[in-house]
Amino acid sequence: MLQRIGVLTSGGDSPGMNACIRAVVRKAVYHGLEVMGIKRGFNGFIEGDMVPLHLGSVADIIHRGGTILHTARSVQFLNPEGRARANENVKRFGIQGLVVIGGDGSFRGASIFNREYGLPVVGVPGTIDNDIPGTDQTIGFDTAVNTAVEAINKIRDTATSHERTFVIEVMGRNFGFIALAAGLAGGAETILIPERPFSYDEICERLMRGYRRGKLHSIIVVAEGAAGGLEVARKIKERTGFDTKVTILGHLQRGGTPTAADRILASCLGAKAVELLMAGETRKMVGIKAGKVVALDIEDALSQTRSIDLDMYSLAGILSI
Template sequence: MKRIGVLTSGGDAPGMNAAIRAVVRKGIFEGLEVVGIKRGYAGLINGEFVDMNLGSVADIIQRGGTILRTARSEEFRTVEGRRRAYANMQEQGIEGLIVIGGDGSFRGAQIFSQEHGVKVIGIPGTIDNDIPCSDYSIGFDTSVNTVVDAINKIRDTATSHERTYVIEVMGRHAGYIALEAGLAGGAESILIPEIPFSIDEIIEKLHRGQKRGKLHSIIVVAEGAASGIEIGKQIKEKTGFDTKVTILGHLQRGGTPTAFDRVLASRMGALAVDLIKAGASGKMIARQHNDLVAVDFDCALSEKRTIDHSVYELAGILAI
């Protein structure tokens, strides 16, 4: 193995730059040439290659987003698109590929590897933290802290005006952001896709709080569980409480990565280089019980990660 490529694919996540930096510098340390591929698989098809050196990744560990940019590629889903990508890799002399992204990115990497024999290693990078077989993915910790900071600020206004606030966060199919941010932010109710909820139970909890003198409430809603606007409308109609809705949206994707995400990304990037240099392929770096391990892509793609119900129950108990 002499020359490897690295790309970011799918939604951006804080800490991706730290992972790129680790891949480039560990790769160079190990005597490898490292090629950056811009705009994910689309760049692989369109030949958007850039040779990376130590200076290429200077002063990026603290930056959110990804210096390599990212995109979703419908063309890469086709046999012809992947054939073009492989031809470009051969022309560039790239022998292995490190992919930083989510399950969609890994699915594409697995098919690509099976069709053309390309050695591929995956690094989980998604704020949703919904990649099976890994306790954490790059970007999740930063996103949760961004949401908690927003909850803290909104609570100040909620207290001052004696209001109920509904805060909608990201999470189309997974409620990890809502659950951890809601618990850390002291939310009265947390609505996530994995667990059915009743609007009447939410309202009953609001009334109980009012009876004991509570002047404000925070309700965190994952976008995949319900519309924050609709939940706010129902609460206002059924209770008459002054209810406001805040949708955090893509604010949750950006920003300076936390120390946790920087360290996690750096360790994962370095291990990915070790694995691909050793000839491994079809593996994803995972964090399990505070250790980093390599698991098969099948583990990340064939299973479904489920929330810890005890954490959800604890959030409900502490919000009484």
């Protein structure tokens, strides 16, 4: 009978992870389960760095960014020796199920551990990149987009005042989800994403077209996986002579108070993860599809391809003429 579960956050942090931890703990306690908080991801799993989490442990954290359990990327867990040490701590602490809040690498590690040692695991997608297949949205994405949009709004004021072109580089690893959403919501004139090839000649012609009709400033949003913001700005200035400035938002997008949408998503997914463990499920991932919480096999989910909405990309181009 399930009595004690563990929860950890792994990989890059994202706003809403604390809300998810809170949901896991309170849902578990509500059903009479004990929860062990595993610190610093799989590193803490290996080192036995765990603490009991009670109702009071997760009070007043739903609004906080980051993760109270801290996070890390564990090289040791990639090795059989590291996973063997983790299994020793599973026995030592009496853990009978594990909730892993993180990205695809974290899920793969959890899946391997389940196959080797049989510990039931459930993954909750927490990453600002929104790049996990099997779910429409990941925890932290909405907050990251809103952070980027707020930056675009402020930079546009300066771009207008000084009649400049601004290149804003956003995160997203190898995907353009943040760039597309923030660019569309922020009214960017051009959006560069890795999923869509682009031409500097076309970008510059677009800028020149705007200039000829009296437009004296422009915002270009570029996903880090498509090109570097500094390189984009340099090539634009070489071709057009426009005064072009660069803002790289970087890790600014990973912090801050999570939006209401991310808090709700995190709460729903965290609670569902506990339900799955209680039902005897394992090697599952929870997600959101068409507004409904769903569960699917981790490996099936990760074998799928996450694709961007190119119709939205085309719409952004139309609206920025």
